[in-house]
Structures are given as C-alpha cells and as structure tokens.
Amino acid sequence: MKVILIMAGRPKIFDEQSAVEKALEVFWDQCYHTASTEELLKAMGIGKGSFYLTFKGGKQELYQKSIRLFFEQQYQQMEVMLLQAENPITALKKLFRALARGTAKEQQRGCFLGNALVQLSEKETVVKNEVDRLLHQLQQLFALVVTKGQQQGIVNSGLDPELIAWQLLNLWNGIQVTRRMQRAPEVLQELIETNLEMIL
Amino acid sequence: MKVILIMAGRPKIFDEQSAVEKALEVFWDQCYHTASTEELLKAMGIGKGSFYLTFKGGKQELYQKSIRLFFEQQYQQMEVMLLQAENPITALKKLFRALARGTAKEQQRGCFLGNALVQLSEKETVVKNEVDRLLHQLQQLFALVVTKGQQQGIVNSGLDPELIAWQLLNLWNGIQVTRRMQRAPEVLQELIETNLEMIL
DNA sequence: CCTATTTTGTACTAATCGGTACAAAATTAA
DNA sequence: TTAATTTTGTACCGATTAGTACAAAATAGG
Numbered sequence: 001m002k003v004i005l006i007m008a009g010r011p012k013i014f015d016e017q018s019a020v021e022k023a024l025e026v027f028w029d030q031c032y033h034t035a036s037t038e039e040l041l042k043a044m045g046i047g048k049g050s051f052y053l054t055f056k057g058g059k060q061e062l063y064q065k066s067i068r069l070f071f072e073q074q075y076q077q078m079e080v081m082l083l084q085a086e087n088p089i090t091a092l093k094k095l096f097r098a099l100a101r102g103t104a105k106e107q108q109r110g111c112f113l114g115n116a117l118v119q120l121s122e123k124e125t126v127v128k129n130e131v132d133r134l135l136h137q138l139q140q141l142f143a144l145v146v147t148k149g150q151q152q153g154i155v156n157s158g159l160d161p162e163l164i165a166w167q168l169l170n171l172w173n174g175i176q177v178t179r180r181m182q183r184a185p186e187v188l189q190e191l192i193e194t195n196l197e198m199i200l
Numbered sequence: 201m202k203v204i205l206i207m208a209g210r211p212k213i214f215d216e217q218s219a220v221e222k223a224l225e226v227f228w229d230q231c232y233h234t235a236s237t238e239e240l241l242k243a244m245g246i247g248k249g250s251f252y253l254t255f256k257g258g259k260q261e262l263y264q265k266s267i268r269l270f271f272e273q274q275y276q277q278m279e280v281m282l283l284q285a286e287n288p289i290t291a292l293k294k295l296f297r298a299l300a301r302g303t304a305k306e307q308q309r310g311c312f313l314g315n316a317l318v319q320l321s322e323k324e325t326v327v328k329n330e331v332d333r334l335l336h337q338l339q340q341l342f343a344l345v346v347t348k349g350q351q352q353g354i355v356n357s358g359l360d361p362e363l364i365a366w367q368l369l370n371l372w373n374g375i376q377v378t379r380r381m382q383r384a385p386e387v388l389q390e391l392i393e394t395n396l397e398m399i400l
Numbered sequence: 401c402c403t404a405t406t407t408t409g410t411a412c413t414a415a416t417c418g419g420t421a422c423a424a425a426a427t428t429a430a
Numbered sequence: 431t432t433a434a435t436t437t438t439g440t441a442c443c444g445a446t447t448a449g450t451a452c453a454a455a456a457t458a459g460g
Contacts, residue, residue, distance in 0.1 A: 009458080046408085166391050170371070170377075174374025237419085
C-alpha cells in the first residue's frame with residue numbers, strides 16, 4: 001500500500017536524506033567544529049530558512065543525522081558483504097586490506113565514526129555516546145562473523161570471538177589513525193597482513 | 201660558565217615553557233580549534249599583550265610549541281624507561297598496559313599527537329607533518345627496543361623489528377581511540393594483553 | 401479568485417573569533 | 431633624574447559564528 005500525502009504549501013526543493021548525504025561529506029572532510037553552516041548550506045544547496053525549518057536542532061542535529069545515515073548505509077553494506085559471503089573470513093580480510101589502498105584524500109579523512117570519537121568535546125556527549133553504541137554494534141558484527149568462521153573451521157585463532165572482534169575493531173581504529181601518516185603503502189599493507197594473520 | 205643576561209625593560213611575569221605547559225593542557229582537553237585564545241590566556245595567566253609579543257605566530261605557534269614540548273618530555277621519559285631497563289620488552293609491555301588503567305579523563309583525551317593527526321585540517325598541514333615525523337620517531341624507538349629484545353633472545357616473534365614497531369605504534373593509536381568507548385576496563389586489558397602476546 | 405498552509409530567501413542579530421594598537425608600567429644604564 | 435628599552439593590560443578591530451525574524455513565494459482546496 002502506497003501512501004500519498006498531499007499537503008498545501010510551497011513545495012520543498014530538496015530531499016532531506018540527500019541533503020544529509022551532502023552535509024556528511026563536508027563533516028567528513030573537515031570536522032564538526034570547523035565545518036561552518038555556510039559551507040554546509042552551500043553543499044546542500046539550500047538556504048537558512050529551509051535549513052532551520054527542517055533541522056530545528058541546527059548544526060548538531062544535522063551532524064547527528066549524518067552519523068546515523070552513514071552508519072545505516074555502511075553497516076548494512078558490510079553486513080550483506082560479510083554474512084552472505086561463502087567465506088566470511090576472506091570477506092573480512094578483504095575489508096581490512098582495502099584500508100591500505102585508499103586515495104590520499106581517503107587516507108586523510110579516516111573513519112567518520114572514529115573521527116567523531118576523537119574530535120567531539122564534552123559539549124557533544126550525546127552524539128559521542130551514540131557513536132560509541134554504533135561502533136560497538138560493528139564490533140558485534142565482527143564477533144558474529146568470527147563465530148561463523150570458527151564454526152566453519154576456517155579461523156586459526158581459538159580465542160573468544162568477542163575478544164577477536166575487539167581486536168579487529170581496535171585494528172580498524174588504529175589503521176584509521178596510522179594511515180594518516182604519509183608512508184609508503186607497503187608499510188600499511190604489511191602491517192594489516194601480519195595483523196590479520198595473527199588475529200584470525 | 202654561567203651567562204647572565206641583563207636587559208633593560210619591564211620584567212616578564214611568566215616563563216615561556218611553563219606557559220606552554222599550561223596551554224598544552226587546554227589543547228589536550230579540548231582540541232586546537234575549540235580551544236579559544238581567551239581560555240588559553242586564562243590558563244597561562246597572561247594577557248594578550250604579553251602573549252602576542254612572545255608568540256608572534258599566535259595560536260598556531262603556541263600549539264606547535266606545545267606539541268614539541270610534549271614530545272620532548274614524553275619521548276625523553278620513554279627513552280630512558282625503555283633503554284635503561286634491564287628487560288626492555290617488559291618495560292615496553294608496562295607502557296602499553298598502563299593505557300588500560302587511566303582515569304576517565306585520560307581515557308577521553310587520548311594521545312596528544314594522535315589527536316593532532318585526526319583533529320587538524322588542511323590549513324594546519326605544517327604542524328601535521330611535524331606530528332607525523334614525531335610519531336615516526338616513536339616508531340623508531342620501538343624498533344630499537346625490539347632489536348635489543350631480539351638480541352637478548354626475549355622476543356618470541358621473529359619478525360622484522362621495523363614491522364613489529366609499526367604494529368606497536370598502530371596498537372598504540374588504536375587503543376587511544378578504542379579506549380574512548382566507555383567499556384569495562386577488563387575488555388581493554390584483555391585486548392592489550394593478547395595483542396602484546398601476539399606481537400612480541 | 402481567495403484562503404490556508406508551507407517553504408524559501410534575505411536581512412538581521414548578538415556573540416565570539418583571532419589579532420592589533422598603543423599608552424602605561426617597570427626595569428637598566430647613564 | 432632622565433632616557434632607552436621591554437613588557438603589560440586594555441581598548442579596539444573587522445571578520446565570522448550559529449541562529450532568528452519575517453515577508454514573499456508557491457502550492458492545494460474551496
């Protein structure tokens with residue numbers, strides 16, 4: 001059943017989700033504090049009137065929504081990739097190996113969620129707590145994948161899946177920082193490879 | 201030979217280094233962009249006149265100097281601790297284990313150098329490059345310690361010391377992010393312990 | 401065409417930003 | 431005491447910040 005809502009009033013010139021997607025890019029390239037509303041509005045292609053009507057919470061609401069959108073999209077994609085693969089461990093390794101092959105820009109902007117954890121101050125504790133929750137959800141996904149892998153007998157390590165998942169998340173967080181150091185990509189590759197070898 | 205410099209003029213009411221130390225705390229609790237000059241000056245206990253006379257480069261110069269000071273002090277301390285220990289590997293492990301036992305505040309503020317890598321934007325590329333260099337120096341210290349350990353036959357892993365050092369630096373960077381997630385300290389402890397076991 | 405409703409664009413605001421100008425204060429040397 | 435020198439504190443600056451107020455515009459329904 002499709003619901004069509006017809007309302008009087010001047011029509012919106014923008015779609016909320018795609019506006020958030022545009023803002024997300026700005027927040028990611030810069031960070032929450034340095035991204036000015038002016039830049040955000042320009043990227044979204046809307047004026048202040050429209051913005052504050054839609055996002056009554058202002059910049060912070062926009063940021064929170066960009067975080068949620070990012071996670072929904074990214075997590076869903078990962079979940080499909082990891083859980084539908086015939087070999088979940090190979091898929092997991094592929095995910096980490098990709099971290100060494102990003103463009104210079106990608107290397108510099110790191111992980112959107114990890115950034116929030118490091119860049120937000122006490123004023124944004126609410127958002128920070130949500131990011132914490134989301135990253136924990138990612139850790140749980142890793143744990144599930146490892147459990148599946150162990151059941152299939154394709155995991156070398158016999159450690160607790162929960163612990164292995166924390167190691168993976170920590171490896172993830174570390175690489176997102178370390179790869180900001182401009183080094184030959186081989187260093188990063190070797191680093192990731194030996195870590196995966198040890199952990200899984 | 202002690203050199204005493206006598207100069208005419210109103211005497212300074214503050215010591216530059218201790219002023220930088222105070223500013224460093226503010227930069228660490230907040231971050232470069234959110235720490236306002238007003239707060240910094242208040243923490244340093246000096247006025248604008250004195251500040252801009254001493255730090256002609258303004259806020260950025262102060263930040264850069266706080267980074268250098270931090271590294272000098274921290275690195276020197278680490279170097280002594282690691283290279284003068286009878287068992288350098290044990291000393292190294294001690295360093296990492298301490299990361300799980302910090303106060304809530306320490307957990308939240310992470311590593312001053314790692315923060316810079318994640319928090320600075322393109323405008324501060326110069327500072328970022330210096331931070332990169334300093335962290336690389338830390339990696340080199342780790343490599344030296346590992347080499348010593350291997351010569352003493354107290355390192356399980358036979359991997360290249362350079363690579364092991366990168367793994368240690370990456371573990372360091374990861375923990376500084378992961379520990380911002382509010383979790384039971386046992387998770388962090390276990391994470392660190394098994395990682396050290398695997399790497400060294 | 402008229403009214404109700406919603407969105408849009410712009411003008412505006414109060415606060416804060418990093419930084420400068422400069423006179424007064426505090427010292428040394430003559 | 432006076433001159434030279436340096437530091438200090440304060441008043442001020444233009445720019446930028448996030449956010450508000452509000453009239454004009456654009457729609458639907460009657």
